[in-house]
Amino acid sequence: MTDRADSTLGVFGAQSSLLPAGEGAAAALGLTNAMTLGGAAIFVIVMAFVWLAWRRQTGGRTWWILGGGVVFPLVVLALLFVASTGVLRAVAGGREDAALTIEVTGHQFWWDVVYDPGGLAIRDANEVVMPVGVPVRIVLKSEDVIHSFWVPKVAGKMDMIPGRVNETxxxxxxxxxxxxxxxxxxxxxxxxxAFEMVAVPPDHFRAFLEDLQGDAADVAGPAARGREVFLEAGCAACHAVRGVAEGARLGPDLTRVGGRAALGAGMWPMNEGSLAGWIADVQDMKPGANMPSYAHLSGPDLRALAQWLGSLR
Ligand code: HEC
Ligand SMILES: [Cu+2]
Incomplete structure (x- = not known):
């Protein structure tokens, strides 16, 4: 999961709803286009009537008033109703044929991700990987306040509400x-x-899930010291690294943290430098995050810790 795509925003960017890469987003764009063109046409017609009225070319005939003021709006609204109901179905429907379930839980300010909850229940964070062309049931929850899950290129947004389970x-x-x-x-x-949704061919997805099930890769050399620092500094009170420290869920699962394209929930490029900066001064990078800054770690310890985390993929 390396080689990060160009994440420029804007019309051609990785977050553009104008170049959809998912069924829900394509349906929403169709409706947007129809409404924009229809709205423009109606604007032109209304302006034409304004011009006619100004030139006193129409009388106050009841027929015009009923036609333009009642019948026409009713027809337009009825068409819009039918079109948007169809789009709603495209965005939310098809629940029965979804072969795969991914559960995403919002936290201030990161995403807990569980593949196949109830079955394999493999935990990861801050990246949602899914197979291309396969309907995926996304189960949305929140642990604290209301968040909303939105990947503009793929589908419409849906809220994550504490105490409620939303599905799309x-x-x-x-x-x-x-x-x-x-x-x-x-x-x-x-x-x-933020986060990234990574759509891969179905066989890549299967390989990804298999990889993810294993324990974190063990390392030798100077990075192995990083693992000791991780345990000594108490990181394991909040973070799980499978095979090293299990169970904690107050922070993102770090089993493959070095394999994510971005650090800090889709925000900074993942490398040893940004990892060290994050650990030493997370409160400066992400004010209010539920992780303390570790400014007291010695230089060599910080470097070893960043190196070890970077090697987990
Ligand atoms: C009190 C709980 C807590 C402790 C202790 C803690 N963290 Fe965190 N950590 C968090 C939370 C919460 C986040 C998510 C922050 C956010 O993005 O809003 C986080 C995020 C991270 C991330 C980014 C993960 C990603 O996917 O981008 C790394 C790396 C990390 N922590 C490493 C550490 C290390 C190393 C230590 C020990 C020196 C540590 N943490 C101690 C709670 C904690
Ligand atoms: Cu949020």
């Missing part, structure tokens, strides 16, 4: 990395709560 189905129609963003104000660092 998303189908990516193209392989690629698509940027997602929390779309409901959730606190100080809400704008720093």
């Amino acid at each position: 189905v998303m189908t990516a129609t193209e392989a690629g990395r698509f940027r997602g963003q929390c779309a409901e104000f959730c606190g100080l660092s809400h704008p720093l709560m």
Whole structure:
């Protein structure tokens, strides 16, 4: 999962809803286009009538008033109703044929991701990997406040509400990395709560899941010291690394943290430098995050820790 796609925003970017790469987003774009063109046409017609009225070419005939003021709006609204109901079905429907379930839980300010909850229940964080062309049931929850799960290139957004379970189905129609963003104000660092949805061919997805099930790769050399620092500094109180420290869920699962394209929920490029900066001064990078800054770690320890985390993939 390396080689990060160009994450520029804008019309051609990884977060553009104008170049859809998913069924829900394509349906929403169709409706947007129809409404934009229809609205423009109606604007032109209304302006034509204004011009006629100004030139006093129409009388106050009841027929015009009933036709333009009642019948025409009713027809337009009825058409819109039918079209948007169809789009709603495309965005939310198809629940029965979803072969795979991914559960995403929002936290201030990161995403807990569980593949096949109830079955394999493999935990990861801050990246949602899914097979291309396969409808995936996305189960959405929150642990604290309301968040909203939105990948504009793939589908419409859906809220994550504490105490409630929301479900949607998303189908990516193209392989690629698509940027997602929390779309409901959730606190100080809400704008720093992004993620990536990674759509891969189905056989790659199976390989990814198999890889993910294993324990974190063990390392030798100077990075092995990083593992000791991780345990000594108490990181394991909040973070799990399978095979090293299990169970903690207050922070993202770090079993393959070095394999994620981005650090800090889709925000910074993943490398040893940004990892060291994060650990030493997370409160500066992401104000209000539920992790303390570790400014007191010695230089060599910090370096070893960053190196070890970077090697987990
Ligand atoms: C009190 C709980 C807590 C402790 C202790 C803690 N963390 Fe965290 N950590 C978090 C939370 C919460 C986040 C998510 C922050 C965010 O993005 O809002 C996080 C995020 C991270 C990330 C980014 C993960 C990603 O997917 O981008 C790394 C790396 C990390 N922590 C490493 C460490 C290390 C190393 C230590 C020990 C020196 C540590 N943490 C101690 C709670 C904790
Ligand atoms: Cu949020």
